[in-house]
Amino acid sequence: DVKVTQSSRYLVKRTGEKVFLECVQDMDHENMFWYRQDPGLGLRLIYFSYDVKMKEKGDIPEGYSVSREKKERFSLILESASTNQTSMYLCASSRTEIGGYTFGSGTRLTVV
Amino acid sequence: KQEVTQIPAALSVPEGENLVLNCSFTDSAIYNLQWFRQDPGKGLTSLLLIQSSQREQTSGRLNASLDKSSGRSTLYIAASQPGDSATYLCAVISTTSGTYKYIFGTGTRLKVLA
Numbered sequence: 001d002v003k004v005t006q007s008s009r010y011l012v013k014r015t016g017e018k019v020f021l022e023c024v025q026d027m028d029h030e031n032m033f034w035y036r037q038d039p040g041l042g043l044r045l046i047y048f049s050y051d052v053k054m055k056e057k058g059d060i061p062e063g064y065s066v067s068r069e070k071k072e073r074f075s076l077i078l079e080s081a082s083t084n085q086t087s088m089y090l091c092a093s094s095r096t097e098i099g100g101y102t103f104g105s106g107t108r109l110t111v112v
Numbered sequence: 113k114q115e116v117t118q119i120p121a122a123l124s125v126p127e128g129e130n131l132v133l134n135c136s137f138t139d140s141a142i143y144n145l146q147w148f149r150q151d152p153g154k155g156l157t158s159l160l161l162i163q164s165s166q167r168e169q170t171s172g173r174l175n176a177s178l179d180k181s182s183g184r185s186t187l188y189i190a191a192s193q194p195g196d197s198a199t200y201l202c203a204v205i206s207t208t209s210g211t212y213k214y215i216f217g218t219g220t221r222l223k224v225l226a
Contacts, residue, residue: 006155033214043201043216056211090155097212098143098205100161105154 003027006091006104013111019078021107023091031094032074033101034058034066036087043090049074050097081111114139114206118217126225129192133220135185135202143205143212147176147187149198150219156201159187192224 007022025032033048035058045058047066055066063085067075074093078085091104115138125131135145144163148156160169160176162185168177175188185202199219205212 004155042218045213088153092156100144100146100158101148101156101203101214102158103148103156108153 004091004093004102004104006089006107008107009105011107011109013078013081013109015082015111017078017081017111019081019109019111021076021078021089021091021109023074023076023093023104024072025074025093025102026072027093027095027102028071029093029095029102030071031097031099032068033092033094034064034074034076035090035092036060037090037106038087046076083111085109086111114142114204114208114213114215116202116204116215116217118200118202118220120220121218122221122223124223124225125192127192127194129224130188130190131192131222133187133189133200133222135187135217137183137185137204137215139206140180140183141206142180143207145176145178145185145202145204146214147174147185148201148203150201151198159200192222194224194226197223 004025034046035043049055049068065077089107092101117136146161147159150156162169162178173190178185199221201219203214203216
């Protein structure tokens with residue numbers, strides 16, 4: 001069964017901490033994505049990557065960065081966590097740019 | 113700018129009923145359309161992917177149709193069960209400034225009553 005695995009289901013971090021959210025896929029997909037999901041705002045794209053070492057800004061990249069050193073792993077970094085980054089974070093991957101998405105199970109991050 | 117709308121936002125039905133969820137999009141120049149379900153506090157699970165050249169896709173009790181010219185897709189759920197209770201989202205793939213992009217609807221929250 002193909003999978004996108006997000007390392008943590010729940011995280012609680014303090015304001016100002018550097019936070020790493022990890023995502024690993026076992027499908028040999030080229031493309032990986034990070035979204036956040038908030039009530040009333042839906043899913044918003046933070047960053048995406050179409051290849052190893054490549055990254056592109058999505059719609060709301062401010063306060064975030066990403067790393068993709070290996071094809072299967074795409075990490076989201078909150079440089080200095082703030083309370084407005086409390087959210088559900090979802091990682092997804094796809095084989096092609098127009099291929100179907102496979103999502104991970106999500107990480108609920110709370111910044112206090 | 114592509115916009116995706118799902119109406120109604122919430123729906124309650126008795127168990128066993130057949131039901132239709134709607135998804136509308138403003139720009140018919142799409143590549144694919146994908147339906148997902150999301151259980152509370154969980155990630156999105158893919159249900160069906162319809163390529164732009166297709167009219168429908170079926171999986172078990174689910175059937176999704178696509179009419180690009182009218183900017184509409186429907187998800188038909190036959191003989192609904194309490195386990196079908198979830199939020200259903202549709203997403204279309206369009207291009208924006210030469211970049212492929214998924215545009216998500218805000219979802220329909222379905223409750224199937226036993």
